[in-house]
Amino acid sequence: xxxxxxxxxxRTGYGxxxxxxxxxxxxxxxxxxYCIIGPNGAGKSTLLKLVCGILKPRSGEVLSNGNSxxxxxxxxxxxxxxxxxxxxxxxFPTMTVRENLYMGAYSVEDKDLVEERMxxxxxxxxxxxxxxxxxxxxxxxxxxxxxTLGRALMVDPKLMMIDEPSLGLAPQVADQIFGTIRQLSxxxxxxxxxxxxxxxxxxxxxxGIVLDLGAKSFEGPAEGILDDTRIRELxxxxxxxxxxxxxx
Amino acid sequence: xxxxxVEPIHTLDEHEPDGAGRSGQRARRWFLLAxxxxxxxxxxxxxWIGAYNYVLQLGMIILMWVTMASSWxxxxxxxGYISLGHNVFFGIGGYASGLAxxxxxxxxxxxxxxxxxxxxxxGVLIGLITLRTRGPAFIISTIALLLLTHNLxxxxxxxxxxxxxxxxxxxxxxxxxxxxxxxxxxxxxFGAVWMAHRISHSKFGLGLRAxxxxxxxxxxxxxxxxxxxxxxxxxxxxxxxxxxxxFGYSLSYLRPTTFFEIGLAAxxxxxxxxGGRATVAGPVxxxxxxxxxxxxxxxxxGATALNIVVTGGILLxxxxxxxLGIVGxxxxxGRLPAILDWD
Amino acid sequence: MNILQxxxxxxxxxxxxxxxxxxxxxxxxxxxxxxxxxxxxxxLAAYIAFYLFDLAEVDPVLTIPVTMxxxxxxxxxxxxxxxxxxxxxxxxxxxxxxxxxxxxxxxxGLLTFFxxxxxxxxxxxxxxxxxxxxxxxxPKGQLVALGVSLVLLIGLWAFLKVTKTGTAIRATMxxxxxxxxxxxxxxxxxxxxxxxxxxxxxxxxxxxxxxxxFFPSRHWQWxxxxxxxxxxxxxxxLKGAVVGAVTLAIAAAFVTDILGPTWSPVTxxxxxxxxxxxxxxxxxxxxxxx
Numbered sequence: 119x120x121x122x123x124x125x126x127x128x129r130t131g132y133g134x135x136x137x138x139x140x141x142x143x144x145x146x147x148x149x150x151x152y153c154i155i156g157p158n159g160a161g162k163s164t165l166l167k168l169v170c171g172i173l174k175p176r177s178g179e180v181l182s183n184g185n186s187x188x189x190x191x192x193x194x195x196x197x198x199x200x201x202x203x204x205x206x207x208x209x210f211p212t213m214t215v216r217e218n219l220y221m222g223a224y225s226v227e228d229k230d231l232v233e234e235r236m237x238x239x240x241x242x243x244x245x246x247x248x249x250x251x252x253x254x255x256x257x258x259x260x261x262x263x264x265x266t267l268g269r270a271l272m273v274d275p276k277l278m279m280i281d282e283p284s285l286g287l288a289p290q291v292a293d294q295i296f297g298t299i300r301q302l303s304x305x306x307x308x309x310x311x312x313x314x315x316x317x318x319x320x321x322x323x324x325x326g327i328v329l330d331l332g333a334k335s336f337e338g339p340a341e342g343i344l345d346d347t348r349i350r351e352l353x354x355x356x357x358x359x360x361x362x363x364x365x366x
Numbered sequence: 367x368x369x370x371x372v373e374p375i376h377t378l379d380e381h382e383p384d385g386a387g388r389s390g391q392r393a394r395r396w397f398l399l400a401x402x403x404x405x406x407x408x409x410x411x412x413x414w415i416g417a418y419n420y421v422l423q424l425g426m427i428i429l430m431w432v433t434m435a436s437s438w439x440x441x442x443x444x445x446g447y448i449s450l451g452h453n454v455f456f457g458i459g460g461y462a463s464g465l466a467x468x469x470x471x472x473x474x475x476x477x478x479x480x481x482x483x484x485x486x487x488x489g490v491l492i493g494l495i496t497l498r499t500r501g502p503a504f505i506i507s508t509i510a511l512l513l514l515t516h517n518l519x520x521x522x523x524x525x526x527x528x529x530x531x532x533x534x535x536x537x538x539x540x541x542x543x544x545x546x547x548x549x550x551x552x553x554x555x556f557g558a559v560w561m562a563h564r565i566s567h568s569k570f571g572l573g574l575r576a577x578x579x580x581x582x583x584x585x586x587x588x589x590x591x592x593x594x595x596x597x598x599x600x601x602x603x604x605x606x607x608x609x610x611x612x613f614g615y616s617l618s619y620l621r622p623t624t625f626f627e628i629g630l631a632a633x634x635x636x637x638x639x640x641g642g643r644a645t646v647a648g649p650v651x652x653x654x655x656x657x658x659x660x661x662x663x664x665x666x667x668g669a670t671a672l673n674i675v676v677t678g679g680i681l682l683x684x685x686x687x688x689x690l691g692i693v694g695x696x697x698x699x700g701r702l703p704a705i706l707d708w709d
Numbered sequence: 710m711n712i713l714q715x716x717x718x719x720x721x722x723x724x725x726x727x728x729x730x731x732x733x734x735x736x737x738x739x740x741x742x743x744x745x746x747x748x749x750x751x752x753l754a755a756y757i758a759f760y761l762f763d764l765a766e767v768d769p770v771l772t773i774p775v776t777m778x779x780x781x782x783x784x785x786x787x788x789x790x791x792x793x794x795x796x797x798x799x800x801x802x803x804x805x806x807x808x809x810x811x812x813x814x815x816x817x818g819l820l821t822f823f824x825x826x827x828x829x830x831x832x833x834x835x836x837x838x839x840x841x842x843x844x845x846x847x848p849k850g851q852l853v854a855l856g857v858s859l860v861l862l863i864g865l866w867a868f869l870k871v872t873k874t875g876t877a878i879r880a881t882m883x884x885x886x887x888x889x890x891x892x893x894x895x896x897x898x899x900x901x902x903x904x905x906x907x908x909x910x911x912x913x914x915x916x917x918x919x920x921x922x923f924f925p926s927r928h929w930q931w932x933x934x935x936x937x938x939x940x941x942x943x944x945x946x947l948k949g950a951v952v953g954a955v956t957l958a959i960a961a962a963f964v965t966d967i968l969g970p971t972w973s974p975v976t977x978x979x980x981x982x983x984x985x986x987x988x989x990x991x992x993x994x995x996x997x998x999x
Contacts, residue, residue: 133799170890192889201890208887210880221880224873225892269891448803450810499985502743502802506936507985509745513933514978521971628929632814635807671821671925678814685808686794 120184122148122277122308123169123200128178130168137176138164140332146277146310151303153311153319153340156329162312163205165329166279169310170202171195182277196225199276205285207262209269211255215246218254218265222272232272239268242298260291267298271307278302279310284318296322320344390704398708405429405552409545422544426616428657429551433609434630435637435649436558440602442635443643444562444571445595446578447497448505450631451512452606455485457625458515459607460614461525467533467615475546478611485607486600493599497592500581509628516626530621533614547616551609558605559708562646565601566709574598575644629674636681642691646708651692656680714845715966719959721848724855725916726954727862729931730938731947732909738882738945739902740792742805746813747910748931753816754780754914755923756824762831762918769831769919770857776911784907787812788900813928820925828922836919854916861912862951865905869947878902882945930974937981943994952992 123146131138138161146152154162167173169180171192180188182198192202210218219239223232240247243264249257254265263283270278283299284292292315300322303309313319320326326343328335336348343349408415408425415421434456442448459481463474474481496507520528536543565571573594576584585591614620633656641652656677663673688695696702729751736742757779758772791808798804835849869875880888881898889895917923938957942949961976984991 172886172889191894193892193894196890196892204886204890206886208884208890210883210887212883213880221876221887221891223891224877224880266887273892448807450806495986499989501800502806503940503985503989505803505806506743506940507982509929510933510936510978510981510985513930514975514982517971517975517978629814632810635810639807671818673818674814675818675822678811678816678818681811682791682808682815685804685811686791689798689804 120181121145122182123310124179124181125165125169126179126181128165128168128180129176130164130173131176132164132173138332139168141178142329142332142334144327144334146308148276148308149306150325151299151309151311151323152325152327153313153316153323154327154329155313155316155319155343156335158314159331160329161332162329163281164332166202166204166281166310166312169195169277170200170279172202193225196273196275199273201270201273201275201278203266203270203278203280203283205281207259207266209254209257209262209265211253213254214251215254215257215265216250219246219268219272222269226273235272235274239271242271242301243268258291260287260295263287263291263295264298267295271302275307277308277310279312281312282314283311284313284315292318299323316349317344390707394704394707402556405555406549409548418541419544422548424657424661426544426548426551427661428654429548429555430609430613431633431637431653431657432650433551433554433558433605434634435641435653436555436562436646437602437605438634439638439643439645439649440562440565440574441598443638443645443648444565444574444578445598447500447595447599448635449508449602450505450635451508451510451628452602452634453625453627453630454508454512454515455489455603455606456610456613456630457519457622458488459485459610460625461519461610461620462607463611464531464533464614464620465525468531468620473536474611474615475550478550478608481611482604482606482608485603485610489600489603490596493596497595497599508631512626512628512631516622519622519626525620528622530619530624533618533620535618536615544616547612550612554605554609554612557608559646559650561601561605562649563708565598566646570594570597578644629677632674632677632681636677636684638691639689640680640684640691642693642695642697645691645693645697647706648691648693651706655692710966711844715962716959717845717847718851719962720955721851721855722920722962723955723958724851724858725913725920726934726938726958727951728858728909728916729913729935730942730950730954731862731865732906732913733935734939734942734945734947734950735878735882735902735909736906737939738947739878740805740899741802742792742903743802743809743936743944744906745806745809745932746816747809747906748928748935749813749816749820749925750780750783750907751910751914751917751931752923752925752928753820754911755918756820756829758915758918759829759831762833768833769915770833770853772915772918773857773912776915777908780911780914781904781908784904785900787907788903792899792903793896813932817925817928824925826924826926828924829918830922831918833919850919854920857912857916861909865909865947868905874898874901878905933981934974934977937977937984939991940981940984940989941991943991946991946993949991949993 125142125144127141127143128139129137129141142165154165156162164173168175171190171194175188179186187195187198210221213221219236223235226232245261246264246268249261254262257265280299283295287295296318299309299311303323309323311319311323320340320343323340325337326340327337328343409422412418438449438452462481462484463477466472466477467474492511496504499507519525525531573589576587576589577591577594581591610625617624637652637656638649640655641650642648660673663676690698693702693706733744733747736744754776757776758769761767761772761775762769795801795804835853838849839846840849869879877888877893877898880893881895885895938953939950941957942953957977957980961973964976965973
């Protein structure tokens, strides 16, 4: 069975700068939910930007269902069902919540389908339903985050990538967001989450992937990852030498 | 040989090929000395040069553009603030000296340095205001400034408005008329290049380069960016003002379009970009190259409007394909000969 | 002159200034391009109108169906040839300024070469006639220009609000990344926007051909004027472009009345200068460092 997403030995970086990802290989199966964690500078966001087409791979392959999708533009990848919710708030500031959501369905031709999905999104995010005529730029951070999540859902994506959804949000608001993500992870949509808050992130998904310095460190069932001693090494910088002594 | 790691740019020795360190520097010194001697000596070869005045005139023009381009580069190259109206100082210098001659009878050869000083002071005042903006806003403001000044001078009765003002001829026999202007421009050129070189090697220059790459970071690092920027702006105005004073006198006529036409700014920008911004040798090479190409095309095709098409075309191609310019690209690929590495 | 009269003259010209400004600000809003060549292309359109008038007696306003499509195509081609290469450049906006500067020089040179620097003007009948309302006179030519400008501006508004492409353009103007992420092909939209902006310059050029005498090197003055209009209004804001245009047109009318016509351009340059110094985001621009 070919994977939804298959990265083989990917190297990439920004502009003319150095490689951020150093030969990363990763597999994402349809229907599951994943959370990528790792220290700052590990390349988590870079990875997502690569998959959604904002960055192109310098070497290596990106496959989706067996097809090579490495150099495609974001709008082309969207047509294949890969959608991305970036770290920065990317609402359309002078449009209303409704208009923002409709914009999410820009690539969808079937008007009835759009309405159906709109209803679904507004049910998933009752606050957005309440504020549907409000100008998006005037919403709070958490609400704007919901708008971007809702917008991504308007194309009924096969793979939804979410970059640090709780960044800059108050804990209660972040709770709501994670709750929604957990709901989504139980549906058909494959979720690929990047989170700084490792605990909250892993609680919302099935599978965890740990990145460090542009390479995959290890992966495993989300529940077990936090207990793994390798995590402490990674985050706190202590290293266990080959003789079993703690250094650093 | 002690090597100091200097961030964010290259060390002084880094780009010279292995083993050529000391000898490269020596070759460069001899080369520069030879160039200076050659420039100073040219007027003495009178018996061997056919069209003497033409040669000196061409030489003067080349030296003038070397001055202008090198000066522009202090602001546009080292500091990264592109001025598309820098010839405003050319005009200020020209008019300052020209009016002093017309109304007070003082020779521009005496007032030229003063004209440069006036340009510098105005540079400080203008810079204090305009350098509050960055990037494209700054560029637009420089165009606005040029057009505004042009318009004001056009309407100024004292200077004869748009028609201009005729100046008395220099009190010299015709055969030797060009000589003092040639040497005057040569002094400007030496001065401007020397200034650029000194800045490039100084802590000030380092600060400017840091500022041009990331102004916020430079500020945070403790650099007084306002002081640095305004100083760069003022310094870049000085020799352009002096050159303006000399040029106006050499034409014996002051007219607004001579000084304030935007094509002059375009030439300065083009010379620096094609030569290599943020290098000392770049503007010099760019100035010599473009002036000779211009001269050639005027001789071949006449002084038609196609000249600005060529200027624009070369600028376009350089921006798209060779943004680092000649000296910049050579340095990047490690093939810059030591004699051209004046930074 | 009567204050009301000056106000009317200013308002009338505000129409065609709005047309010019809207094209330029659209380009900045969608692609962050400061198009220093906008005015020279406007003058190119004016020359097209001039020769259609001179050789075939076509009314300047009726040249618009020619100048707009021609300029649209020219805009798309120029965009695709030059700008995609810059997309990865670090100092993108600065580079666009320099590039369009070079482009302006090239076109100016070509125009001078082919058409020389003689002052040109088309002369439709309404160009010199006026309506009289009591003590006031309303120049027909400028009224026509206002009418045409309004029609085109309303058309632009409708295009942006109603059509799918127009919506995509609006989205790209608001947040380029977000537009990409919802499936907008931003390169295609950028090319189309460049075309639309140039088409608006084309229409303005047709009107310009009888409103003001023109010659190739005049474009620098127009570019500075247009920049002052959009900088005052706020770069990237269409509403701002119109407000800025009308405001400065009225201001310039008063300056002309009090100090004379040679001082009129100074109004714009001074305004540009002052806005950049003290409120660079203009009236409706986002407080973003451009």
